[in-house]
Amino acid sequence: MATITIRAASVADTALLLALIRALAEYEKLAHECVAGEDSLREHLFGARPYAEAIIAEADGEPAGFALFFHNYSTFVGKPGIYLEDLFVQPAFRGLGIGKRLLAEVARIGVERGCGRYEWTVLDWNEPAIRFYQSLGAEMKREWIINRVSGAALNRLAQLAGPR
Template identity: 50%
Template sequence: MDMKLRFAEKKDLSLVLQFIKELATYENLLQDVTATEELLDKNIFQEKKAEVIIGEVDGVPMAFALFFSNFSTFLGKPGLYLEDLYVKEEYRGQGFGKQILSFLANIALKREYGRIEWWVLDWNTPSIEFYKQIGAIPMDEWTVFRVTEDKLKLLANG
């Protein structure tokens, strides 16, 4: 099967949200999804804070990746941060994930980015093994911190 990759368009909003919810279901995190088509439209298509690519086989959407630019002070260059990569279950194990990562690597090189980064849940052994096979290095010595909702408001108020 041949996969075609394309950048998402505004008409794909419901599809993007569907993929987000499918990924969240796979990760047992559906209850945490508060994204709406309106929020995605504002942040992806109007304000261009992120980009989305869609993978299709025979015209059927079967994968997506959402990414945005970050910056490395050590490299002095921007990087590509991959927020989500999702391939529908029936299409897994056929090389489509690697094709998507290759597509993103080409974007990073074309834009003169210094690296691509992403997170993966500790229990997601199939993904971890796949990422190691393509040469990705786990950053085990780093701990992710997050401030959200009420704590974010408290922090903002000093």
């Protein structure tokens, strides 16, 4: 049985994180949308104002997976929340409980920080992940629809704010 360790990512892990993110994008059939680079990851995860955090799972010292998360806020609960942006375990390391350990570690961090919620999304076609999340007590909130504005549409919407 492999020895599994979970640790906080550091700036030295930037290239590794990008490789794991690209592997996740391939798995999700979204590689064409993965335009992140090392410089932006380094700045946004480890720069002067970090926007997100990451943890890395290792199996016998080999990088096996990661979770990337950030805080949000629930006005209804009146507490911060934690949002899991990405969770990925490399295929060679699946079945060792690494995904569960990563999810649990983010939950532990959220509880430690006084968060009232832990949320994430899952692609509707990813039945293995849906079953896995439900087995851990996750509630599928199918009545909520994600809204996204990006690229040119984001710039057009920002223009509606007018001058500052």
